[in-house]
Amino acid sequence: xxxxxxxxxxxxxxxxxxxxxxxxxxxxxxxxxxxxxxxxxxxxxxxxxxxxxxxxxxxxxxxxxxxxxxxxxxxxxxxxxxxxxxxxxxxxxxxxxxxxxxxxxxxxxxxxxxxxxxxxxxxxxxxxxxxxxxxxxxxxxxxxxxxxxxxxxxxxxxxxxxxxxxxxxxxxxxxxxxxxxxxxxxxxxxxxxxxxxxxxxxxxxxxxxxxxxxxxxxxxxxxxxxxxxxxxxxxxxxxxxxxxxxxxxxxxxxxxxxxxxxxxxxxxxxxxxxxxxxxxxxxxxxxxxxxxxxxxxxxxxxxxxxxxxxxxxxxxxxxxxxxxxxxxxxxxxxxxxxxxxxxxxxxxxxxxxxxxxxxxxxxxxxxxxxxxxxxxxxxxxxxxxxxxxxxxxxxxxxxxxxxxxxxxxxxxxxxx
Ligand SMILES: Cc1cc2nc3c(=O)[nH]c(=O)nc-3n(C[C@H](O)[C@H](O)[C@H](O)COP(=O)(O)OP(=O)(O)OC[C@H]3O[C@@H](n4cnc5c(N)ncnc54)[C@H](O)[C@@H]3O)c2cc1C
Numbered sequence: 001x002x003x004x005x006x007x008x009x010x011x012x013x014x015x016x017x018x019x020x021x022x023x024x025x026x027x028x029x030x031x032x033x034x035x036x037x038x039x040x041x042x043x044x045x046x047x048x049x050x051x052x053x054x055x056x057x058x059x060x061x062x063x064x065x066x067x068x069x070x071x072x073x074x075x076x077x078x079x080x081x082x083x084x085x086x087x088x089x090x091x092x093x094x095x096x097x098x099x100x101x102x103x104x105x106x107x108x109x110x111x112x113x114x115x116x117x118x119x120x121x122x123x124x125x126x127x128x129x130x131x132x133x134x135x136x137x138x139x140x141x142x143x144x145x146x147x148x149x150x151x152x153x154x155x156x157x158x159x160x161x162x163x164x165x166x167x168x169x170x171x172x173x174x175x176x177x178x179x180x181x182x183x184x185x186x187x188x189x190x191x192x193x194x195x196x197x198x199x200x201x202x203x204x205x206x207x208x209x210x211x212x213x214x215x216x217x218x219x220x221x222x223x224x225x226x227x228x229x230x231x232x233x234x235x236x237x238x239x240x241x242x243x244x245x246x247x248x249x250x251x252x253x254x255x256x257x258x259x260x261x262x263x264x265x266x267x268x269x270x271x272x273x274x275x276x277x278x279x280x281x282x283x284x285x286x287x288x289x290x291x292x293x294x295x296x297x298x299x300x301x302x303x304x305x306x307x308x309x310x311x312x313x314x315x316x317x318x319x320x321x322x323x324x325x326x327x328x329x330x331x332x333x334x335x336x337x338x339x340x341x342x343x344x345x346x347x348x349x350x351x352x353x354x355x356x357x358x359x360x361x362x363x364x365x366x367x368x369x370x371x372x373x374x375x376x377x378x379x380x381x382x383x384x385x386x387x388x389x390x391x392x393x394x395x396x397x398x399x400x401x402x403x404x405x406x407x408x409x410x411x412x413x414x415x416x
Pocket of ligand 1: 021022023024025026027044045046047048049054055056057058140141142143170171172173175176177194195196232275293294295296302305306307308309310311
């Protein structure tokens with residue numbers, strides 16, 4: 001069949017088993033996770049995003065996936081371990097609880113997570129992709145898609161047409177691919193923006209991440225290698241604009257005050273970011289010969305550092321769903337992926353939404369509950385363990401099976 005552009009899908013080099021739209025962190029990780037199965041893969045990618053002070057805290061499961069993809073050395077050399085997590089209520093509530101400190105050793109872990117700058121992880125993934133013989137990185141943008149008897153055609157902004165058996169939308173929160181696939185989504189904007197920045201500081205962070213819960217949202221400092229930390233500050237849009245307009249010196253001073261000088265003198269380095277916050281939910285994660293991964297299928301504020309961790313689990317579960325399918329776009333494989341991912345995504349996004357709304361709420365009963373919750377967290381060990389395990393993702397025991405979490409163990413002890 002000859003198309004209008006003169007492209008013949010039977011013979012052309014532009015025929016792929018899998019086409020991934022979006023070369024962000026999830027799209028690249030998905031391509032690498034799928035490359036073991038000898039599929040011929042294309043990643044369609046715009047220019048890499050410039051650095052804006054963003055980092056990602058990667059939980060043990062995400063680290064393990066990235067190590068399997070050959071990125072272990074990068075995590076060791078460019079990442080910093082988060083050994084302790086400290087929560088401080090700075091909301092001005094009448095029911096102000098004491099600060100809560102969690103230690104990774106309570107879970108038998110060396111660290112809860114490894115924190116790494118997005119652009120460093122992006123560069124590492126890019127280098128790995130370039131060394132894969134079955135993966136082509138195409139510098140272009142998605143335009144539209146249509147189904148055919150055995151697959152899909154994908155038209156790019158340049159007019160180039162690719163054919164594929166499976167289309168993977170990894171083009172982020174505002175995914176054009178998801179819209180073209182006709183998958184409906186609901187976006188709920190929050191009255192919040194995230195300010196991101198990286199600081200040098202005069203006191204060591206001692207591998208401790210500190211989260212100040214303010215009335216406008218959390219102000220969180222996360223360790224980076226040496227005496228450096230990244231900041232994620234969720235606040236009201238108007239305050240976000242004001243803070244963004246400050247000089248580096250003035251901004252550093254405001255942050256040092258907000259951090260109660262726990263890191264000593266703070267000096268911002270590099271660019272800062274200002275990102276509007278929203279929750280995105282989709283009606284389905286798969287459709288005919290297509291699936292959604294990463295922020296294209298779920299997005300929420302960065303509370304509890306869940307977004308990319310979830311995206312990497314999408315990549316791993318997609319590889320598991322396609323296992324044994326010579327045709328990666330087979331309807332059973334696509335449906336299996338949707339089923340596997342549904343609960344994990346729903347639980348994380350509801351949990352983050354609830355936590356965020358409880359912080360923003362000015363109502364006394366909610367304040368009281370939050371205060372009581374933090375108090376309980378500082379004193380009830382099984383609850384602490386349960387929350388920590390939920391925070392780091394899917395608890396997996398050493399033999400690879402899902403382990404009982406702290407609360408389950410507590411409840412089973414009580415009932416026996
Ligand atoms: C402030 C902040 C802090 C965060 N901290 C953490 C954390 O600690 N831990 C964690 O797990 N998560 C964290 N997250 C979430 C995490 O950053 C995101 O979930 C993750 O980066 C999403 O990656 P993605 O590849 O799915 O989407 P994106 O990063 O949005 O990438 C999408 C890609 O698709 C490309 N694209 C878009 N449209 C097209 C098109 N038409 N054609 C071709 N390409 C296209 C874009 O150029 C981009 O490269 C944080 C988020 C924020 C905002």
